[in-house]
Amino acid sequence: MFLQDLSLRADHLNLLKQTPFWLIIDSIISRTLDADKCIKSDTVFKKLVAAYNPETDCFTIAGKNVKLTANHVKLIFGISCGTEPFAAKLKTREQVAFAKRCNIQQRLTTKAISDMLKELAQENKTSIEHVQDVARLVCMFLIVKLFFPTFGITVSWKHVDAMEDLTKMKSYNWAAEIHNELVESIKKSQHSPKDVKGCQLLLPYWLCEHTNILEQELSEHQVPRLLKWNISTLEHALQAIPNIVKARKIKDISQPNQHFQAPQAQNPPQANELEVSKALLHISQNQSQIQRFISDQDSGSTLVPNTYLPTNAEVFPHLMLSPLPAYIHPDQDEPQPNLEFLCSSAVQRVTEPLVEQLQEVNRQQEVIIDTLKEQNKTNEVKMAELLQKIDFLYKERRNQQGKDKEALLLAIQNIKESHMAISEEKLQMEFEFIEAAAKQEQQLTDARMALIEEKKISLGLKETAGKLAQELENARMEKMQMELEFIEAAAKQEQQLTDAQMALIEDKKISLAEKKAAEKKEHQLQTEKTQLEEEKMVFLEEVEALQQHKQEIERNNAELERENKELKKELLETKQRSKGSPKLEPFSNETEEQNIEQQVHSVTQSAQVKPYSTQDTLEFVHTITQATKKKPTPPSKYRRIKEKTSQGTRKLNVDPMYIYPLLDNRAAEEMKMQTDGPTDRKQLKKLNNQMQVLKLLPQPTLQLIKEMWANASPNNVAYTGAKGFVMVEDIQEILRDGELGTETINAYAELLVEEYDNFPNFSLIESQPKRSYVFSGDLMRLAITKYICSEIRISRLENFSSTARMCPTPKQQPNSLDCGPIVCYIIQHYINNDVDGIAQSLTKHHVKKIRADIIHKILSQKSRSWTLEMHKSEEEARRLHSKLNCRDNKVKLNEP
Numbered sequence: 001m002f003l004q005d006l007s008l009r010a011d012h013l014n015l016l017k018q019t020p021f022w023l024i025i026d027s028i029i030s031r032t033l034d035a036d037k038c039i040k041s042d043t044v045f046k047k048l049v050a051a052y053n054p055e056t057d058c059f060t061i062a063g064k065n066v067k068l069t070a071n072h073v074k075l076i077f078g079i080s081c082g083t084e085p086f087a088a089k090l091k092t093r094e095q096v097a098f099a100k101r102c103n104i105q106q107r108l109t110t111k112a113i114s115d116m117l118k119e120l121a122q123e124n125k126t127s128i129e130h131v132q133d134v135a136r137l138v139c140m141f142l143i144v145k146l147f148f149p150t151f152g153i154t155v156s157w158k159h160v161d162a163m164e165d166l167t168k169m170k171s172y173n174w175a176a177e178i179h180n181e182l183v184e185s186i187k188k189s190q191h192s193p194k195d196v197k198g199c200q201l202l203l204p205y206w207l208c209e210h211t212n213i214l215e216q217e218l219s220e221h222q223v224p225r226l227l228k229w230n231i232s233t234l235e236h237a238l239q240a241i242p243n244i245v246k247a248r249k250i251k252d253i254s255q256p257n258q259h260f261q262a263p264q265a266q267n268p269p270q271a272n273e274l275e276v277s278k279a280l281l282h283i284s285q286n287q288s289q290i291q292r293f294i295s296d297q298d299s300g301s302t303l304v305p306n307t308y309l310p311t312n313a314e315v316f317p318h319l320m321l322s323p324l325p326a327y328i329h330p331d332q333d334e335p336q337p338n339l340e341f342l343c344s345s346a347v348q349r350v351t352e353p354l355v356e357q358l359q360e361v362n363r364q365q366e367v368i369i370d371t372l373k374e375q376n377k378t379n380e381v382k383m384a385e386l387l388q389k390i391d392f393l394y395k396e397r398r399n400q401q402g403k404d405k406e407a408l409l410l411a412i413q414n415i416k417e418s419h420m421a422i423s424e425e426k427l428q429m430e431f432e433f434i435e436a437a438a439k440q441e442q443q444l445t446d447a448r449m450a451l452i453e454e455k456k457i458s459l460g461l462k463e464t465a466g467k468l469a470q471e472l473e474n475a476r477m478e479k480m481q482m483e484l485e486f487i488e489a490a491a492k493q494e495q496q497l498t499d500a501q502m503a504l505i506e507d508k509k510i511s512l513a514e515k516k517a518a519e520k521k522e523h524q525l526q527t528e529k530t531q532l533e534e535e536k537m538v539f540l541e542e543v544e545a546l547q548q549h550k551q552e553i554e555r556n557n558a559e560l561e562r563e564n565k566e567l568k569k570e571l572l573e574t575k576q577r578s579k580g581s582p583k584l585e586p587f588s589n590e591t592e593e594q595n596i597e598q599q600v601h602s603v604t605q606s607a608q609v610k611p612y613s614t615q616d617t618l619e620f621v622h623t624i625t626q627a628t629k630k631k632p633t634p635p636s637k638y639r640r641i642k643e644k645t646s647q648g649t650r651k652l653n654v655d656p657m658y659i660y661p662l663l664d665n666r667a668a669e670e671m672k673m674q675t676d677g678p679t680d681r682k683q684l685k686k687l688n689n690q691m692q693v694l695k696l697l698p699q700p701t702l703q704l705i706k707e708m709w710a711n712a713s714p715n716n717v718a719y720t721g722a723k724g725f726v727m728v729e730d731i732q733e734i735l736r737d738g739e740l741g742t743e744t745i746n747a748y749a750e751l752l753v754e755e756y757d758n759f760p761n762f763s764l765i766e767s768q769p770k771r772s773y774v775f776s777g778d779l780m781r782l783a784i785t786k787y788i789c790s791e792i793r794i795s796r797l798e799n800f801s802s803t804a805r806m807c808p809t810p811k812q813q814p815n816s817l818d819c820g821p822i823v824c825y826i827i828q829h830y831i832n833n834d835v836d837g838i839a840q841s842l843t844k845h846h847v848k849k850i851r852a853d854i855i856h857k858i859l860s861q862k863s864r865s866w867t868l869e870m871h872k873s874e875e876e877a878r879r880l881h882s883k884l885n886c887r888d889n890k891v892k893l894n895e896p
Helices: 010-016 022-029 042-050 070-077 097-101 110-122 128-147 157-162 174-188 202-210 231-237 256-260 339-348 355-396 403-446 451-580 588-609 614-630 637-647 665-674 699-711 728-735 742-756 778-795 820-831 844-859 868-894
Strands: 058-061 064-066 717-720 725-727
Touching: 010 022, 010 128, 022 128, 042 202, 042 231, 070 174, 070 202, 097 128, 097 157, 110 128, 128 157, 174 202, 202 231, 355 451, 699 728, 699 844, 699 868, 717 728, 717 844, 725 728, 725 742, 728 742, 728 844, 742 820, 742 844, 820 844
Parallel strands: none
Antiparallel strands: 058 064, 717 725
């Protein structure tokens, strides 16, 4: 493994001990964890994924529902963590202090972590920041390779940010995060196990902990629990079980969760203690008793009956019975003599004892034995308590290694063997003693006549009994002395092992509880204060918006009033001018001509009837012509237009942006009649300095916005892109939280592609899941198609599908929030190849920052964005063009 080859110093290891992953890191560094035994089988993993039931959130194994919990993760990997959940909001590279400090430009990959770790570990720097970075990188390497492996090779910025404060790192609930990541991925990809993300190595070890398929190789108390199992042989063991859901070779699991749960005590152990899970000892005031969870033979539990320590005091009921046949102290080399055996031999040598005296001696011996038994019972209770304390001390130190642990184990083993031998020999001694007593009674009945010898023997027997009682008393005193010495040694060792640790843990519990309560209260107060401030800001914004809307309505009403007055005034002036000009009867010229023709006709007819003289004809013609001259000639329309044009009073309402073609007389007149009157030109809304988007803009962009509002109109071009234009009116909509048009999104995507100089990466490996991508606008569609086609040509894949444009696209409801900023946010992450960095939700402030970024990028492009100088030159060009256009129209109108 990579971590085994690192040259970590003592200060590095001391910091790693403060992290929640120290137990598994220590197993890797000390080479206790064998990499060959951790090889995962895909076949076993597929069977386990298929056994998952989303409805019950459990795995169906051997017909039983077994649930995977976060506590299982703690035990299997030895994770010591707290209960604080991770923030739902994802982090970006700019928000992570480690990325800024180490100058990480792109994603934090596995290769980058290993390279940085090698470089920092080889350096001899002893600064606190340097040592902490080494500890952080070790944890990052473990996360990306074991706990949160994905299809990529990068680590999430959220987890990197959680490691910034090593003292707070242990308070996060890492086990729940690992558990949720795996279970949620199984729910999504249950029908495709190869697509499951997360800690896949957890499931095989979890199966071994709940079944008896494999034999454990180490003690059941081993933490991390994965050290007990060799999962490389699990596939071979499961070959005979094609369906793990209905298998009958797996042990019955009636209460699967009890194997990982300790009894509820008054002061349960905190998750951030040194040990992950312990077999808890509960010693009451009235009776010492061990309460543990030990499964029977058919439960398939992680915890099995202890093989080297008593489970309770009743295991050795004859532990302290005296006399001791051969009690071997750990410090002694030679066993003590078997006093009872010697006594029995002395009694057997008596041939003619006195009946009454021997019976009295027997009664005295029975009284002595009963007294010793009562003392032994008391000593048994003390020894049971001592064994409980030894058991507790061992469990407290089961993760420590060294000579102290080996000496303690050896002493416990010697005590156990000695007590077992004592118990067996004591039973044998009692049996022999009963037989000897019966034999003695028979011998005493037959030897009543030998009084002198009996007296001598009785005197010797009394002396022997006195010596025996004295020796028994001495043995009892020596035994009690040894017990006291042993108890003192155990108490001293217990004091050395537990005083500092338990005091630290208790102090830490109290301080952590008080600190958490204070932090929780402070967090609640801060949250309430923040909510009140946000509500206040929202209320003020709404009030301000209503006031602005009211002012805008009043301005519009005033503008309409003014325009209405001007129209009325102009209409009145027009009527007055029309009254001052001579009224012409319709078709007056035609009527006069008809009259003249009729008169001429009548003259010609009369001339035919009655011929006139030449003089009469001339006089008549002269009379007619004089009468016609007296009537005014109607003015010419063209002459009137020329006069108004020369005087400058003619109204020309011509659009300067439109190039009019050469028109004939009637079309020009119709155009003049249609365009006669004022035009309704749109104006930009007043720029409000309290706009949130406006406050987020950089100072140069803000100055440019003010110049634009002072000089430009809504139909001016703000940005010229490769596929279209962004108008000033579009910029106004972005500032006022309006809708983002397709041209705006296309322009933003074009600028992002230029900025990152990169197209989005899409994996075409067939093993990856099929994905669909939705983009707005033709620019992104063309870019993606170009990239995918180039990848297909390189890899020469046959199975592929090109992108397609979907029309019509889905539409939003009229009152819904505009999705334009969200689309731009997603496009930015795809172009930057940061798909994992896309947040699940965005705040209003984040959306306003996206709008500000869009405006900044659009207006900060040289030669393509709006500037005051460019606007003035364009306005001058429009004026010249308008003059030329008007002159051409005048020339056309003057043509006959």
